[in-house]
Amino acid sequence: MVAFGKKLKERQIQEWQGYYINYKLMKKKVRQYAQQIEVGTQDRPHVLKDFSRMLDNQIEKIVLFLLEQQGLLASRIAKLNEQQEALQQQPNISEISQLREAYRQVGRDLLKLLLFIEINAIGLRKILKKFDKRFGYRFTDYYVKTRANHPYSQLQQVFKHVGLGAVVGAISRNLHELQEHQGSYLSIYDQPALSFQEPVVDSMKAAVDRLTHSTNFLNFLAQHALIMQEELPTSEGPVDDQRYHFMSLLLNLANTFLYMVNTYIIVPTADDYSMSLGAAATVCGIVIGSMAVAQVFSSVYFSAWSNKSYFKPLVFSSIVLFIGNVMYALAYDFNSIAILLIGRLFCGLGSARAVNRRYISDCVPLKIRMQASAGFVSASALGMACGPALAGLLQTNFKIYKLTFNQETLPGWVMSLAWLLYLVWLWISFREPCLETEESSAAQESTTEPVENDALEKGLKKPLLLNSEDKQETEDGDGEFDGSDGAPEESRGPATSIGSAYKLLTPSVKVQLLIYFMLKYAMEVLLSESSVVTTYYFGWSTSSVAIFLACLGLTVLPVNIAVGSYISNMFEDRQILLASEIMVCIGILLSFHIISPYTVPQYVCSGLIMFVSAEVLEGVNLSLLSRVMSSRLSRGTYNGGLLSTEAGTLARVVADGTITLAGYLGESKLLNVTLLPSLVICVASIVATCFTYNSLY
Numbered sequence: 001m002v003a004f005g006k007k008l009k010e011r012q013i014q015e016w017q018g019y020y021i022n023y024k025l026m027k028k029k030v031r032q033y034a035q036q037i038e039v040g041t042q043d044r045p046h047v048l049k050d051f052s053r054m055l056d057n058q059i060e061k062i063v064l065f066l067l068e069q070q071g072l073l074a075s076r077i078a079k080l081n082e083q084q085e086a087l088q089q090q091p092n093i094s095e096i097s098q099l100r101e102a103y104r105q106v107g108r109d110l111l112k113l114l115l116f117i118e119i120n121a122i123g124l125r126k127i128l129k130k131f132d133k134r135f136g137y138r139f140t141d142y143y144v145k146t147r148a149n150h151p152y153s154q155l156q157q158v159f160k161h162v163g164l165g166a167v168v169g170a171i172s173r174n175l176h177e178l179q180e181h182q183g184s185y186l187s188i189y190d191q192p193a194l195s196f197q198e199p200v201v202d203s204m205k206a207a208v209d210r211l212t213h214s215t216n217f218l219n220f221l222a223q224h225a226l227i228m229q230e231e232l233p234t235s236e237g238p239v240d241d242q243r244y245h246f247m248s249l250l251l252n253l254a255n256t257f258l259y260m261v262n263t264y265i266i267v268p269t270a271d272d273y274s275m276s277l278g279a280a281a282t283v284c285g286i287v288i289g290s291m292a293v294a295q296v297f298s299s300v301y302f303s304a305w306s307n308k309s310y311f312k313p314l315v316f317s318s319i320v321l322f323i324g325n326v327m328y329a330l331a332y333d334f335n336s337i338a339i340l341l342i343g344r345l346f347c348g349l350g351s352a353r354a355v356n357r358r359y360i361s362d363c364v365p366l367k368i369r370m371q372a373s374a375g376f377v378s379a380s381a382l383g384m385a386c387g388p389a390l391a392g393l394l395q396t397n398f399k400i401y402k403l404t405f406n407q408e409t410l411p412g413w414v415m416s417l418a419w420l421l422y423l424v425w426l427w428i429s430f431r432e433p434c435l436e437t438e439e440s441s442a443a444q445e446s447t448t449e450p451v452e453n454d455a456l457e458k459g460l461k462k463p464l465l466l467n468s469e470d471k472q473e474t475e476d477g478d479g480e481f482d483g484s485d486g487a488p489e490e491s492r493g494p495a496t497s498i499g500s501a502y503k504l505l506t507p508s509v510k511v512q513l514l515i516y517f518m519l520k521y522a523m524e525v526l527l528s529e530s531s532v533v534t535t536y537y538f539g540w541s542t543s544s545v546a547i548f549l550a551c552l553g554l555t556v557l558p559v560n561i562a563v564g565s566y567i568s569n570m571f572e573d574r575q576i577l578l579a580s581e582i583m584v585c586i587g588i589l590l591s592f593h594i595i596s597p598y599t600v601p602q603y604v605c606s607g608l609i610m611f612v613s614a615e616v617l618e619g620v621n622l623s624l625l626s627r628v629m630s631s632r633l634s635r636g637t638y639n640g641g642l643l644s645t646e647a648g649t650l651a652r653v654v655a656d657g658t659i660t661l662a663g664y665l666g667e668s669k670l671l672n673v674t675l676l677p678s679l680v681i682c683v684a685s686i687v688a689t690c691f692t693y694n695s696l697y
Contacts, residue, residue, distance in 0.1 A: 011119055013112055019065040020116070021058050021123040027130065029054065034134050044135070051131060052143060055124070062120050069113050070167065076106050077170050084174060100178045107171045107200040132506075140695045172201045243363040243433035248310070249372060251422075251430050252356040253379045255314060258418055260383025261390065262321065262347055263291060264527070264553070265411040266328075268391045268545040271531045273408040277337045281532050282663020282670060288528045289656025290341050294348025295649045303354040303642050310363070311432045313355045318423040320350035322416050329412030332404050343412070357641045363433045378557065385553025390414070392546025407542055501638040504630040508695045511688040512625040513647045515581065518681045519614040519621070520648040522584060524655035525674045526591075526607055527552075532659075536667045537598045548604070552611050559615045568620070574696040576620045578689055583613035585682045593671050624696055 008023055033051065036042035080102055087095055128140045266273070270284035305313045324346030331340035356376060364372045394410040405413060505513070530549060534540035540548075567576060587610030590602065622644065629640045655674075662673040689696075 008119055008123060011115070013116065016065070016116060019061060021062065021120045021127070023123045023127060026054065026058070026127050030127075030131055030134055047135070048139060051139075055127075055143065059124070062117075066113070066117060073106060073110055073113070073167055077103075077167070077174075080106070081174065084178070096178055100175060103171055103175050103178070104200050107175075107203075110167055110171065111200070111203055129506075168201070175201060244365055245363075245431040245433070247429045248431050248433070249359065249364060249375075251314070251426055252310075252359045253372075253375050254422060254425075255317065255352055256356050256376055257379040257383040257386075258415075258422060259321070259351060259353065260380050261387040261418075262325070262415050264384055264387030264549070265391050265415060266344075267527055267549060268388055268531055268542050269407050269411065270528075271535065272542065273332070273340065274337070276332065276408055277335060277340060279337050280663055281535075281667065282529075282660055283337070284532060285528055285656040285659030285663070287340060287344060289653050289660075290344040291348035291351075292649050292652035292656065294345045295351040296646060296653065298349045298351045299354050299642055299645050299649065302352050303358065303639070306355045306358040309432065310355055310359050311426075311430050313352055314426055314430065315423065317350040317352035317355070318419050318426060320346050322419040322423065324348075324350060325412045325416035325419065327412075329409040329416065330403075332406075332409045333402060353645065354642060359433075361641075377560075381553065381556035381560075384556065385550050388546045388549035388553065392543045392550065395543060496638065498638060501643060505643075506628065506630075508628045508692050509625065509630075511685070511692045512621055512628065513643065514681075514688055515577070515617065515621050515685045516625070516644055517647045517651040518581075518678075518685045519584065519617050520651035521655045521681060522588060522610060522678045523614050524652045525659065525678055526610060528656055529659050529670060529674060530607075532663075532667060533671050534603070536670075537593075537603070538600055548607075552607070555608070555612055556615055559612055560619060563616050563619060567616075573620050573624050574689075574693060577617065577624060577696070578686070578693070580613050580617035580620060581682065581686045581689060584610055584617060585679070585686065587611075587613055588675055588679050588682055591671070591675055598671075628696065 008020065012020055029051065033042065033047045037044065037047065080099060083095075083099055087099065128143065132140050267288060270287045271281040274283040274287060275281055302313050302317070324343045327339055327343030327346060329343075331337070331343060360369060360372045360376060391407070391411055394414065395407050396410070397404075397406040399405065527549060531540075531542070531545045534545055534548070563576070571579075587606050587608075590606035591610065625640065625644065658674050658677060659670070662670050665673055
């Protein structure tokens with residue numbers, strides 16, 4: 001990977017060279033501290049104090065220069081405003097054009113300043129993470145807590161920028177007024193929805209959004225997919241456009257949608273199907289969960305397969321899902337629970353979500369990758385809502401020859417037909433992207449990673465110091481490449497096994513994966529046992545259960561709109577994360593059957609609180625995960641998307657297994673017994689979040 005130190009040097013504006021963070025010096029200081037502690041010439045408190053002082057000086061240098069440049073830009077805008085006022089009295093087309101170009105030049109200079117701050121902000125995060133890798137992650141905790149929360153915080157000046165937003169607003173407003181000079185003088189503030197095309201303004205707003213972690217609905221949805229975006233803007237070569245094919249992207253999104261429909265279409269009728277085959281109603285846990293069991297393994301081999309092809313895995317997925325659904329439907333006439341379970345296992349073996357993610361990550365151009373990622377999440381949410389709703393419509397019973405078509409078997413027949421049609425569409429329309437050679441692929445994997453996440457590789461607890469500086473340089477994946485201390489290629493490439501991927505997990509990442517496990521467990525318990533619980537307590541029909549589950553699924557996109565467009569702009573991600581965990585915990589507590597009788601309002605309201613809070617939590621959790629995860633986990637077979645998928649899938653397996661085991665205690669105890677593990681895991685995740693709260697910055 002091109003080292004951050006080298007990238008920093010390449011992207012520096014020469015006349016501002018002395019005001020950038022001295023990343024190379026600070027990295028050498030970290031090595032010196034390590035050597036001094038090793039030989040006993042320095043103790044840890046002195047090292048922490050000295051390094052804090054050095055960081056303070058670096059941040060102060062950056063902030064003072066930033067304020068100086070902001071003042072210069074503001075002064076230039078004020079002078080241009082005076083010229084604009086004069087032009088309003090005596091309009092002149094030539095002078096208006098010159099004035100607009102002058103505003104654009106101020107905008108371009110502001111873009112340079114925004115890039116200056118962005119590189120420094122990433123450098124600060126990286127050096128903190130590098131220090132933590134050597135001495136333990138608590139330093140970031142301490143530094144952020146003492147600096148960011150101080151009323152005179154200079155650290156906040158680097159990461160949050162109200163002043164710069166005002167400059168962007170001034171340039172945008174004046175350019176808009178000059179554009180409309182020949183017509184009315186309506187301001188952008190009077191008509192905020194008015195379309196205003198000015199590339200320099202769009203670039204400035206995008207840069208400010210990246211700096212402040214401000215987001216919108218598309219960004220928030222894209223983060224659900226855990227498809228990492230590049231932190232620093234890079235030029236895209238023609239390769240991206242050659243690999244991208246719109247119809248192929250659409251086929252990947254359709255695969256995502258159909259798979260989610262396939263997952264949830266059986267939930268309302270799984271208990272009835274189990275009883276029809278002579279099993280207990282709670283065996284529905286195994287029926288639903290068997291698909292997740294197979295997905296644990298399919299995610300790995302599909303992720304590996306996508307390194308070589310996208311078309312073949314999708315064809316294989318469609319065929320396996322077709323076979324699995326046919327077996328699921330035939331189990332009724334064969335009166336075999338074994339065929340039913342094998343059919344669901346086949347469906348799980350056809351899970352190509354890893355391929356869908358990889359196609360978006362590797363083949364979709366950066367300029368539309370966010371929209372594609374949002375499409376991936378929207379397709380998943382729509383499938384989750386359509387599955388139960390479709391099951392509610394399949395309330396019929398007839399026979400053709402010896403084949404039975406009823407509410408239990410029709411989900412299998414409908415999905416097998418859907419996958420057959422999809423396979424035909426796939427065969428006709430999919431275009432296999434041109435694959436790069438191994439060498440160029442490895443180079444791309446290492447050079448296009450998000451710079452901000454690059455050095456977060458604390459992993460498992462390791463010896464405090466390593467003997468070789470070169471070895472440490474290799475592990476950091478951040479050698480300077482200035483002649484002598486380049487690191488071997490494999491040390492900077494993607495993880496090559498589950499073990500090597502696990503070693504890249506920091507305490508913060510582990511906590512985020514625990515939270516993801518918790519929310520998926522709680523949601524799976526709520527959804528999978530809904531038919532059994534509602535039938536036992538309220539006597540609901542299959543249609544009623546289907547409507548309830550469909551309504552839950554339909555909340556996904558509105559909740560994401562609210563969080564992505566509004567809430568995430570008012571609060572920090574870590575604040576929303578903790579609040580959402582607490583709300584999930586409240587939803588779980590309200591779901592317990594303690595006071596008799598158990599009522600429909602209690603069940604519906606508590607379920608809604610739990611589900612909606614878990615949806616909010618998932619988006620924020622994956623947003624934080626994409627920022628704190630090592631860049632080495634953003635590509636390759638064992639990537640961050642695979643790890644989060646495996647964590648969520650394991651949660652579903654455990655939840656469905658819990659439902660089946662709890663069924664042996666009787667349906668009267670099912671609800672409370674399955675909610676208890678949810679509560680324990682939720683409380684544990686809240687405690688873990690509190691311990692790592694200040695490292696989620």
